[in-house]
Amino acid sequence: MPVSRDIVRTYSAPRRVTRALYSMGQREDRAIMWLMVGCFLVFVSGLPALQRAAVETGTDFQQDTIYALFSLLILAPLLFYGIAFILFGVTRALRPAATAYGARLAVFWGWLAATPLALFYGLLVGFNGFDHPGTVLVGAIWLAALIWFWINGLIETSKAI
DSSP states (O other), X not given: OOHHHHXXXXXXXXXXXXXXXXXXXXXXXXXXXXXXXXXXXXXXXXXXXXXXXXHHHOOOHHHHHHHHHHIIIIIHHHHHHHHHHHHHHHHHHHOTTOOHHHHHHHHHHHHHHTHHXXXXXXXXXXXXXXXXXXXXXXXXXXXXXXXXXXXXXXXXXXXXX
């Protein structure tokens, strides 16, 4: 099934989508692809905010873009592997059937599935700034969706077969 359709379905049935992805078997290449595409889309979502900051404060847009690209495509994946490892430990303590791959799948897929909200948030930051109530609300919804996807994904991938 196409990834875009799975992303849309994740908003209404996160466990069902995660179950289908997990049942495809352990594929590290697919998991890292979800993580990297999610990181790239979040980088793209931050470009309007970087442009706004460059116009308002006179910072160097090109330099800020390079730093953001490096941060999101090199450092953020390492951070997400750490988050997946920690969540695997917590999930394993609560549910012995949990697997490290299941935790990575839940974290990486949740990140990718939440990127439409990240793109909308980045657009709002570019137009309204960080402190606008609408921007704050969409940012909170993005964070809540990300956590919801992670929790549901961890529950689904740690079920005893």
